[in-house]
Amino acid sequence: MSRPASYQGVALVCPVSVGYAKQSEKGAAYFIGRSLGEMIQRAGIAKDDVDGLAISSFSLGPDSVISLCQHFDISPRYLEQLPFGGASGVIAMRRAARAVQMGDADIVACIGGDTNQAGSFADLIADFSTFTRDASYPYGAGGPNAAFALITQHYMEQYGASREDFGRIALAQRYNANHYPGALLGHKTLSMEDYLNARPIAGPVHMFDCVMPCAGGEGLLMMSIERAQTLGLPYVTILAADELHYAHRDDPVQYRAGWTEYAADLYEQANLGPGDIDMLQTYDDYPVISMLQMEDLGFCKKGEAKEFVRKTALTFDGHSFGDKTESCLPHNTSGGQLSVGQAGSAAGFLGLVESVRQLIGQAGSNQIANARHAMVSGYGMINYDRGLCSAATILAKGEA
Amino acid sequence: MSTSSSQSLPPRKRTALGEQLQAFAEKGELHLQQCAACNLWSYPPREVCGHCLADELSWQPCPGEGQVLSRVDLHNSFEAYFSEQLPWPLLSVKLDVGPVLYVHGDGQSGQRVNVKLQLDAASAPVFRAE
Numbered sequence: 001m002s003r004p005a006s007y008q009g010v011a012l013v014c015p016v017s018v019g020y021a022k023q024s025e026k027g028a029a030y031f032i033g034r035s036l037g038e039m040i041q042r043a044g045i046a047k048d049d050v051d052g053l054a055i056s057s058f059s060l061g062p063d064s065v066i067s068l069c070q071h072f073d074i075s076p077r078y079l080e081q082l083p084f085g086g087a088s089g090v091i092a093m094r095r096a097a098r099a100v101q102m103g104d105a106d107i108v109a110c111i112g113g114d115t116n117q118a119g120s121f122a123d124l125i126a127d128f129s130t131f132t133r134d135a136s137y138p139y140g141a142g143g144p145n146a147a148f149a150l151i152t153q154h155y156m157e158q159y160g161a162s163r164e165d166f167g168r169i170a171l172a173q174r175y176n177a178n179h180y181p182g183a184l185l186g187h188k189t190l191s192m193e194d195y196l197n198a199r200p201i202a203g204p205v206h207m208f209d210c211v212m213p214c215a216g217g218e219g220l221l222m223m224s225i226e227r228a229q230t231l232g233l234p235y236v237t238i239l240a241a242d243e244l245h246y247a248h249r250d251d252p253v254q255y256r257a258g259w260t261e262y263a264a265d266l267y268e269q270a271n272l273g274p275g276d277i278d279m280l281q282t283y284d285d286y287p288v289i290s291m292l293q294m295e296d297l298g299f300c301k302k303g304e305a306k307e308f309v310r311k312t313a314l315t316f317d318g319h320s321f322g323d324k325t326e327s328c329l330p331h332n333t334s335g336g337q338l339s340v341g342q343a344g345s346a347a348g349f350l351g352l353v354e355s356v357r358q359l360i361g362q363a364g365s366n367q368i369a370n371a372r373h374a375m376v377s378g379y380g381m382i383n384y385d386r387g388l389c390s391a392a393t394i395l396a397k398g399e400a
Numbered sequence: 401m402s403t404s405s406s407q408s409l410p411p412r413k414r415t416a417l418g419e420q421l422q423a424f425a426e427k428g429e430l431h432l433q434q435c436a437a438c439n440l441w442s443y444p445p446r447e448v449c450g451h452c453l454a455d456e457l458s459w460q461p462c463p464g465e466g467q468v469l470s471r472v473d474l475h476n477s478f479e480a481y482f483s484e485q486l487p488w489p490l491l492s493v494k495l496d497v498g499p500v501l502y503v504h505g506d507g508q509s510g511q512r513v514n515v516k517l518q519l520d521a522a523s524a525p526v527f528r529a530e
Contacts, residue, residue, distance in 0.1 A: 122478045125478065126411070126413075126478070127413070130415045130417075130444070131444040133413055133414060133415055133418065134414050134415050134417070134418035134444045134445055135418075135443070135444035135445075135501070135502055136502055137411050137413070137479075138410055138411050138414070138520070138524060138526055139490055139502045139503070139504060139526065140410075140474050140477050140479065140481075140482035140488045140490060141474070141490055141502055142411075142477060142478045142479060143478065145474075145476065146472065146474055146490055146502075149472040149474075149490075150469070150470040150471075150472055150490070150492050151470070153470045153471065153472050153509070154469060154470040154509065157470075157509055199475070200473075200475040200476075200487075201475055201476045202472050202473070202474045202475060202476060202490075203471075203472025203473060203474075204472070205472075252469050252494045252500055253469050253470055253492065253500075384444060385492060385500060385502070
């Protein structure tokens with residue numbers, strides 16, 4: 001199989017996270033529009049300099065990306081809408097990078113934005129796909145909780161991971177969120193006792209394994225490195241990126257996803273190994289899925305994520321919680337969805353935007369020291385019994 | 401199927417294809433879609449064969465033997481019918497003929513079960529493991 005061509009020459013700039021709230025009466029266009037407004041202000045460009053839009057949103061309907069042109073009074077020559085949930089950020093980045101390389105657009109705004117109105121999450125899960133309507137929802141398995149409970153239970157039985165192991169991921173992320181002002185749950189600490197004693201939701205899945213649906217926007221601009229340099233913007237480059245969907249489709253229960261098929265190529269193209277990665281941002285809609293990514297992206301072997309999270313400090317500053325950790329891999333450094341909140345499709349941009357912020361040194365009090373390389377992974381779309389999407393990228397701090 | 405005195409009912413909504421299970425559920429006869437071109441079984445209901453994409457799917461009597469892949473108890477639900485009766489067990493079962501089904505019923509992972517097609521409290525078609 002052929003590999004993606006190089007992403008050279010493309011810059012990621014101006015990461016923004018906008019308007020996070022547990023609920024909002026505003027529409028999705030608010031969160032997307034404010035993200036765009038904040039990005040062009042930071043970039044010091046005019047609105048019409050943005051000639052491409054790559055948008056992800058669950059709650060934008062009946063509008064779509066073309067409707068947004070009139071909402072925002074812009075005339076782009078490149079439009080993309082990416083209904084890929086937790087993988088939408090990395091996928092948007094891949095699409096936009098090609099547009100910039102090929103001249104289809106000079107500056108693409110990649111934005112995930114969603115509102116969370118009363119009852120909207122229940123409406124979303126009640127009719128998420130034709131398969132869920134026929135084969136999940138009538139069984140009480142509404143929304144992702146039940147599907148992930150079945151996956152988590154199977155993983156625990158297969159590989160011996162414990163709730164404490166999942167708790168290690170949740171605790172480290174909450175610690176990170178305690179240092180990231182944008183996190184909706186960042187004002188609360190989380191102890192292992194809190195984690196273990198939380199309200200049960202489904203099987204082994206308890207309250208702190210589940211994300212909190214919320215409203216918010218995440219975005220960044222993509223342009224040529226030359227343009228970023230001319231504008232004086234600190235930037236990040238793409239060393240490698242790939243995606244693969246509904247891989248391993250004969251696995252009766254999901255315990256891996258498409259990452260296994262391209263992780264080695266990502267490292268080879270980036271000329272790096274897992275040990276060179278300074279931060280890992282996984283899609284953490286349930287800690288077990290972060291474990292699958294740690295395994296499938298080569299940070300440990302299949303089934304060994306439990307040992308990996310016991311011996312690796314996952315916090316941004318190396319803090320551990322009583323474990324004798326041997327090394328540090330900052331993971332979901334703003335708190336991930338588990339502690340920031342899941343703003344619909346914006347959650348699929350969370351790790352990407354946070355990585356760019358970290359690599360350009362604009363993270364704030366959760367800043368990782370001397371970060372040069374980030375691995376960002378996406379996963380998403382529970383069409384029935386598993387997440388279908390996988391995507392991942394290795395990013396690097398741009399040359400000054 | 402349920403002995404609950406609950407006023408609430410399970411979700412009735414299905415796709416047009418999913419509704420086609422109704423007639424078989426009323427007779428208590430397990431049927432799934434099978435492709436006449438490749439003989440493989442499909443589930444959840446599909447418009448074309450998920451294996452060979454032929455337009456030759458039809459509902460056929462299907463053996464219900466299978467194995468429980470995973471089992472959890474739901475402690476939370478957005479639907480009143482389930483939330484009034486928590487915890488509610490949920491199984492995923494791999495039928496010997498291929499497809500993976502979410503089903504009602506009891507069982508543990510690895511256990512052999514027989515899957516039936518029945519009507520639920522809303523008189524809607526559902527699978528149940530016995």
